[in-house]
Amino acid sequence: MKILSQSKDHRINSKNFYVEMSFKEYLEFAPQILSNNKFQRKRVRTSKTIYSLLREDLINGCIMPPLVLAVTNFDLEDTISNEVFYSFLQDNPEKIMILDGLQRTYVLLDAYNSLKEDSTKEEQLRNFQNYTLRVEIYVNINKFGVLYRMLTLNTGQTPMSARHQIEMLYSDLNNTVFDGIKIVTDIEGMANPDNNEFTFKNVIDGFNSYMNRSELPIDRQDLLDNIRMLEKMSVESNSSDIFEDFLKSYINIFKSLQKVFGDEDILDDEIDEYQIKGAPFGRNVNKVFSTSQALTGYGAAIGKLKDFKIIKSFEDLDPIYEKIIENNSGKQWLLEMISKLDNIRENSKKIGNAQRMYFQYFFRELLNKENESYLDLDKAVYNGYEKYRSQVE
Structure with missing residues (x-):
């Protein structure tokens, strides 16, 4: 392996190596990378796709566009040798993700296995193994950078929705305690709010909704939706994890x-006093x-x-949590x-969406310092x- 160049991606605060x-x-x-990859779309399996043609082209020495990988938790020195960098990749496959090129990696493996299984193609196999592959490698990239780069690299394809990628990217929070709140697996009825538990899906x-600036659920997120998400992400700071910042701020409001x-x-007598007809929302x-x-x-x-x-960042909300209590x-x-x-509930056709809209206006009234309802729960x-x-x- 040879490092051809290295440069800094200032948008996602990560060093990028261009290697052969x-x-x-x-x-x-590569096989170990595939087993760790949770973010990319599924493999395209039909033999009629362009990938079957690419396999034959690779065997015959065609040049592929560069693959794009991401490496996490690498103690990077100012200068690094080709040998040290490649040894790290070999020894730490669990720290490598494919940002762009999953299907091409499958095709490479297919081509290699087909040559290896045919004893009459030993020379072709040797030639194939020596062909050159170009790779871009982002080093010490955080989750925000992974998501941002995956969306920008795949906008011309049909990738997972941005929402699905977010869900997969932060799946390690499942069944963990975050700032005193347990995030539990998305199984209906499993979360117990009285025990300070949130359902991961919620x-x-x-x-x-924060990234899309809309409380309405997106049932089918297409390319345009991903582009809208990218437009919002492009103005976010890359110095912290915006998902965790969002969750911390909500938990602080919640507490x-x-x-x-x-x-x-709330007691039954109080429910009757307020003439609540159905089962109370909570x-x-x-x-x-x-x-x-x-949420x-x-x-x-x-x-x-x-x-x-009105606010510049989640940090602007830090002073208000105690004031709400006061x-x-x-x-x-x-x-x-x-x-x-x-x-x-009594007057809406789409009850859930209507309730989401109400909560949006409630929080805007409560947290907007330019409103008369600011930090006043009754007015909000x-x-x-x-x-x-x-x-x-």
């Missing part, structure tokens, strides 16, 4: 609302604000506040909210509902 290696060198660690929904509300659930902060509706409403609200230049008390605000959510509940009504009536 033989097919043989790449194929020594968290992904919230972040997706503030818990402290304001207290430990006692009887405490945990149940109400662990839902997809609340997506929050994500869309924060995204819009950033677009409106400025509010009791549980009347949540009773009012549940009553309004009940009205929405009321004014958020009025804004919602103005959009649907």
